[in-house]
Amino acid sequence: MPNDPARARIPHVARRSGAILGRITLFLLVWIGLALLIAAAMIRLLWGEITVGQVLLNLVSVETDGGGGALVWVGVLGIGVLPLVITAGIALSVRFRRRIRRLRGDHDRAWRSPWLMRAVASAAAASTVVLGTASFATAVGLADHINAGNSEYDLSDHYLQPRITGDEQKRNVVLIYLEAGEATLEDEALFEKDAFAPLKDVTAADAGWQSVEDLRQYEGGGWTMSGLTSTQCGIPLAGATSAASSGALGELREGDEAYLGGTTCLGDVLDDHGYTNVFLGGASSSFAEKDNFLASHGYTQIKGLADWRAAGESASSFRSDWGLSDQRLMARAKDELDELHADSVRTGAPFNLSVLTLDTHEPVHVFDYCDVDTQDQATSVFSCSMAQVAGFVEHMEEQGYLEDTAVVIMGDHLKPVNTGDAFQEQLEDHPDRSIFNRIWIPGGGADATLRKGVDQLSMYPTLLEVAGLTLSDGQAGVGVSAFSSQVPEDSAQSLSPAVYSELLRSRSSEFYSEAWDDAATPGSPGTLD
Structure with a gap:
């Protein structure tokens, strides 16, 4: 049945689902990158040079009462909430601008081609993740932690x-x-x-x-x-x-x-x-x-x-x-x-x-x-x-x-x-x-x-x-x-x-x-x- 409307809609639904999934992935990457960037900045500001072990054994044990106080809430808001708010703001801004363009009928301008915009957005998201990951890895001495695993020396010998x-x-x-x-x-x-x-x-x-x-x-x-x-x-x-x-x-x-x-x-x-x-x-x-x-x-x-x-x-x-x-x-x-x-x-x-x-x-x-x-x-x-x-x-x-x-x-x-x-x-x-x-x-x-x-x-x-x-x-x-x-x-x-x-x-x-x-x-x- 070459003219079956249901079959004709399948490619459209697939494209639509792929576009939605792509946007979700894009904003998820932005959120992760921002969280890592802010975490790295806070570590540098509050603790300076730390180690992976210190993160696992100490920072995860801070308490709001008698164990860091306001710093705990600063961490929760700075690392947990702020990146989410910024990401949500970016998503809403993109959606609002897209809606405005559709209402104005200017969405077909060549310099705003969907493929170009997606490429720019993807590059920006990837850059945020890379920068955030690199900053966080440096802040917690991840390279030293990895190098330590290759050492020929062991404490058990001494x-x-x-x-x-x-x-x-x-x-x-x-x-x-x-x-x-x-x-x-x-x-x-x-x-x-x-x-x-x-x-x-x-x-x-x-x-x-x-x-x-x-x-x-x-x-x-x-x-x-x-x-x-x-x-x-x-x-x-x-x-x-x-x-x-x-x-x-x-x-x-x-x-x-x-x-x-x-x-x-x-x-x-x-x-x-x-x-x-x-x-x-x-x-x-x-x-x-x-x-x-x-x-x-x-x-x-x-x-x-x-x-x-x-x-x-x-x-x-x-x-x-x-x-x-x-x-x-x-x-x-x-x-x-x-x-x-x-x-x-x-x-x-x-x-x-x-x-x-x-x-x-x-x-x-x-x-x-x-x-x-x-x-x-x-x-x-x-x-x-x-x-x-x-x-x-x-x-x-x-x-x-x-x-x-x-x-x-x-x-x-x-x-x-x-x-x-x-x-x-x-x-x-x-x-x-x-x-x-x-x-x-x-x-x-x-x-x-x-x-x-x-x-x-x-x-x-x-x-x-x-x-x-x-x-x-x-x-x-x-x-x-x-x-x-x-x-x-x-x-x-x-x-x-x-x-x-x-x-x-x-x-x-x-x-x-x-x-x-x-x-x-x-x-x-x-x-x-």
Whole structure:
């Protein structure tokens, strides 16, 4: 039936369906490209250089309450809503202009031929996707992530489980992480004043305090969870893709999987030797899976934002984006320390109290307790935070706790210097940046000389020795204790800087598959030989 109207309409319907599908695909590509472009711009603005692992392990865990605050909504609106609105606006504009042209009867103009317009639109959409993909890949270091998979080096060749050969001298430990505690802020030639002066006054070398000269952030680190895991587990925080491929990352989000469950960390060893491990922080404990990490590694009490609210802290003591002020956090830490120390005296069991400060987290926030006496508010905020920590140290000294309790104070990472952050001009191109730290060991520990220039990974075995545990060869993880004057030849710390850098950035898939696997935990950690 050559004149069948139904059959005659089939090509028209097919063309029409193809055109609609083409437009949908076109606008979908525009939306994806814009989302990637905006995401890349936000990452550069808010976090600077990050890694694929950081995206998987940290950025996806931000929270509106005590874990980023307004930044979460900025991300939702900027990456989720804004590209959709722009794409919808483009689609409506194209449709409106097409309708106007049809009404005017000028749709047959040669320079507006459908094929030409489709080619231009397709090229524009493709360019948006390519530019967005390239920008996002650069922002998260995708090329480095891919190159890391081709490295000939693997952490499993250098990783060592901590072997404790004696605990007769074990002692209480107080571990204080200073948010963005960079030692460069001591330089009065660069800044309006020495932001660490209040803390330095109560941790002077002539009073018996020590420090690791030139303590380095490990290459690839630079955020709080990387600071916690590197100094407490002795390995770079990475392997998220290995965890994701094994399903561990998904279970981690649901709270069913241990965080680095196949790795022996500081809390594990201390718990195995009778310590009570307690953690206090001002932000939400669940931000970036911090509570999961700590609970997975020997910490039995973890207190954060929700606990301080439940305890009746006043609204003025909180900042809406992150949490409790350092003034109130350190007051709570004093109370916690008093209880822990009293229990330790009564039972003879040691404790580890770990605290993470908050006030110096970007963006700059000035609490009522802090008097701003500098042109740059951030300088005063740092100084006020250090004064609160100094007050805590003074409390320890007044109560006599320093006689049987070791203290380690150190920054969790260097100060971020992203666009809009405080001190960007002073720090961005600074050639010699290091992490502030102070160490107190009761009973003459100051006689030991600390090896200079170690990075955060060597702080893990250092902390074990600070606790009074005897550590075989001074090694744990891929680090070597700063108390060890010599570095074993087979240690990662003996590698050349270039090789060591590549080792830390290597994918080490097999190593991290086991590190994130609960079942891979090798027996009881840190037991006596």
